[in-house]
Amino acid sequence: MIFLFTDFGLEGPYTGQVQAVLHQQAPGVPVISLFADLTPFDIQAAAYLLPAYSNGFPPGSVFLCVVDPGVGGARPGGVVKADGRWYVGPDEGLFAILTRRAHHVECWALPHPTTASPSFHARDVFAPLAARLARDGAFGTGPVASTASALPEWPDELHRVVYIDRYGNAITGTRAVAVTGASTLNINGHELSRARTFTDMPSGMAFWYANSSGLVEIAVNRGRADRQLDITVGTLFELY
Amino acid sequence: MIFLFTDFGLEGPYTGQVQAVLHQQAPGVPVISLFADLTPFDIQAAAYLLPAYSNGFPPGSVFLCVVDPGVGGARPGGVVKADGRWYVGPDEGLFAILTRRAHHVECWALPHPTTASPSFHARDVFAPLAARLARDGAFGTGPVASTASALPEWPDELHRVVYIDRYGNAITGTRAVAVTGASTLNINGHELSRARTFTDMPSGMAFWYANSSGLVEIAVNRGRADRQLDITVGTLFELY
Amino acid sequence: MIFLFTDFGLEGPYTGQVQAVLHQQAPGVPVISLFADLTPFDIQAAAYLLPAYSNGFPPGSVFLCVVDPGVGGARPGGVVKADGRWYVGPDEGLFAILTRRAHHVECWALPHPTTASPSFHARDVFAPLAARLARDGAFGTGPVASTASALPEWPDELHRVVYIDRYGNAITGTRAVAVTGASTLNINGHELSRARTFTDMPSGMAFWYANSSGLVEIAVNRGRADRQLDITVGTLFELY
Numbered sequence: 190m191i192f193l194f195t196d197f198g199l200e201g202p203y204t205g206q207v208q209a210v211l212h213q214q215a216p217g218v219p220v221i222s223l224f225a226d227l228t229p230f231d232i233q234a235a236a237y238l239l240p241a242y243s244n245g246f247p248p249g250s251v252f253l254c255v256v257d258p259g260v261g262g263a264r265p266g267g268v269v270k271a272d273g274r275w276y277v278g279p280d281e282g283l284f285a286i287l288t289r290r291a292h293h294v295e296c297w298a299l300p301h302p303t304t305a306s307p308s309f310h311a312r313d314v315f316a317p318l319a320a321r322l323a324r325d326g327a328f329g330t331g332p333v334a335s336t337a338s339a340l341p342e343w344p345d346e347l348h349r350v351v352y353i354d355r356y357g358n359a360i361t362g363t364r365a366v367a368v369t370g371a372s373t374l375n376i377n378g379h380e381l382s383r384a385r386t387f388t389d390m391p392s393g394m395a396f397w398y399a400n401s402s403g404l405v406e407i408a409v410n411r412g413r414a415d416r417q418l419d420i421t422v423g424t425l426f427e428l429y
Numbered sequence: 430m431i432f433l434f435t436d437f438g439l440e441g442p443y444t445g446q447v448q449a450v451l452h453q454q455a456p457g458v459p460v461i462s463l464f465a466d467l468t469p470f471d472i473q474a475a476a477y478l479l480p481a482y483s484n485g486f487p488p489g490s491v492f493l494c495v496v497d498p499g500v501g502g503a504r505p506g507g508v509v510k511a512d513g514r515w516y517v518g519p520d521e522g523l524f525a526i527l528t529r530r531a532h533h534v535e536c537w538a539l540p541h542p543t544t545a546s547p548s549f550h551a552r553d554v555f556a557p558l559a560a561r562l563a564r565d566g567a568f569g570t571g572p573v574a575s576t577a578s579a580l581p582e583w584p585d586e587l588h589r590v591v592y593i594d595r596y597g598n599a600i601t602g603t604r605a606v607a608v609t610g611a612s613t614l615n616i617n618g619h620e621l622s623r624a625r626t627f628t629d630m631p632s633g634m635a636f637w638y639a640n641s642s643g644l645v646e647i648a649v650n651r652g653r654a655d656r657q658l659d660i661t662v663g664t665l666f667e668l669y
Numbered sequence: 670m671i672f673l674f675t676d677f678g679l680e681g682p683y684t685g686q687v688q689a690v691l692h693q694q695a696p697g698v699p700v701i702s703l704f705a706d707l708t709p710f711d712i713q714a715a716a717y718l719l720p721a722y723s724n725g726f727p728p729g730s731v732f733l734c735v736v737d738p739g740v741g742g743a744r745p746g747g748v749v750k751a752d753g754r755w756y757v758g759p760d761e762g763l764f765a766i767l768t769r770r771a772h773h774v775e776c777w778a779l780p781h782p783t784t785a786s787p788s789f790h791a792r793d794v795f796a797p798l799a800a801r802l803a804r805d806g807a808f809g810t811g812p813v814a815s816t817a818s819a820l821p822e823w824p825d826e827l828h829r830v831v832y833i834d835r836y837g838n839a840i841t842g843t844r845a846v847a848v849t850g851a852s853t854l855n856i857n858g859h860e861l862s863r864a865r866t867f868t869d870m871p872s873g874m875a876f877w878y879a880n881s882s883g884l885v886e887i888a889v890n891r892g893r894a895d896r897q898l899d900i901t902v903g904t905l906f907e908l909y
Contacts, residue, residue, distance in 0.1 A: 199702070200705040205704070209670060209703075287503065308867065400548060402559055463685040594681045629741070641788050641793075641825075
């Protein structure tokens, strides 16, 4: 399977143009949109979502990852093999947390493209590569001595909201396993307790919990946490 | 074919995560998103849309139906076979109108899951089941003595808006065949006549008509009924 | 491959209902949503997008094109074969620019349907036809003497915004190859220079460039052109 992890949206042309390349060059391989509404330009938010939302998929899965404000400039492109899964996309930090957490990592830097559209490397460079990885299960003849952009200044657990879902739940860059027990989460002056899931809380009450992909998520039972707590992507919080 | 009938949205991770399970466990079966923007928490609205929008599909079709505010709590999950089509999802009323109208119905209650994520039974329980139904065309060895939640207090025809489409048309829980002839529809003080379709009315005029799935729909030719008549999901109306 | 080029949106029922018809009647043919958020009723905007966004795809591709405010009325439906690609949909001008630019064109007028829903010819008329074209690669026994609606009063290059993408970039109905060199673009009193791509401009600065499908596009590096320049679909501009 090929997974799309982008800020393209689904309704305009970009996801469709990329899917067409994938279907032409890797016929019969299912293409699944995992995220199409990553926050434009926010590479860090995407970097913390990527390992949490790709970990569960089988070895050989290919992730086409694009949050690419630097497209057409000097920024490098990269291919990462992490614990048997493939990742392709612009390399300005998008793979930094993924590679930090993986047990086995190989990386390849891509040459600067000469014929691609300067504004759509996803269609002209990364999608053909993703198709080839899905088809062949290999990249080139051996690992090139290279690492993905590492960004050591980014913390292991990011105390920042990285995504707001359709229900208004706020997904964060912090893994629930890294939080000791029943810690309190403070966001915008609201003190939130931990719960197991929505129905354990009274209707309208805010809380945090370990979401179905292992991240700390801020939610309101039968309500919208984003509006009730005035949260957007980028809002910071504390745990204690 | 497997149809998704949910409130997940398409752009975030949930539809993609469910599609991945379906492609892995029912390879080669087309997966189609029928509704991804059902109103969160509004089980009743979804219940009146489900028979209207699933009736036309062939026997053997599988519908993964999820509006699930009670996920992780004590609410039951269910499988319904109605007139040859399969339906899987949380059973708090979502299947009540479907089963009331179908000619031949079998129901199974699902055991409370022990290993699933308490916030994502769609991925961990219902999608694997939908894949199995699409693959095998059968559930277990025989019908268990069980019925879906029946909600007899819900009317046969619901005089309430249950969905607003991209054009601002308001779809209702009332079947057009249940309305005598040229009845007048009153919503928010506006009296609307019946028409055959958009182009039979002057530009900018509101009306109601039998939509392409057999439901009463409130519309404006070349305009948005939701804004012009101040309608949202949940707005009530009268027919006389 | 079958491409959807519509104003249906993806999250409600219409795209799914059309996809179901296509999967049933052309099994195994990939169906790709190219545009699902064309501006309702704006046939002209769609007409200038269609050749730019369909040109790159291989002969035999089928485009199901629906912006159809006249559905159910007397407006004709049509099939167009242009440079080896197939196009099906309502014919009120949607194919006018496509056929003007193509080297080899054949057109067929469709008979007025008698059994289709008066509000959903896409599902009942155009999708079955698109499936048949994808399957058979031919339409009928020979070209009928007919042309698509030509609209000669529409200019070759339209100085009007025809689409706003998810990033707030404004795509226009003007081909970049038709613009001499470094022309200045004036929109809402803002004078914009031409650039190669986003990263060639300072952050926050508006410019225009030749987008990845060959159209003049108005953008802001790391910003939203629609908000910064107060642009919507329909905004006019000048080039000099």
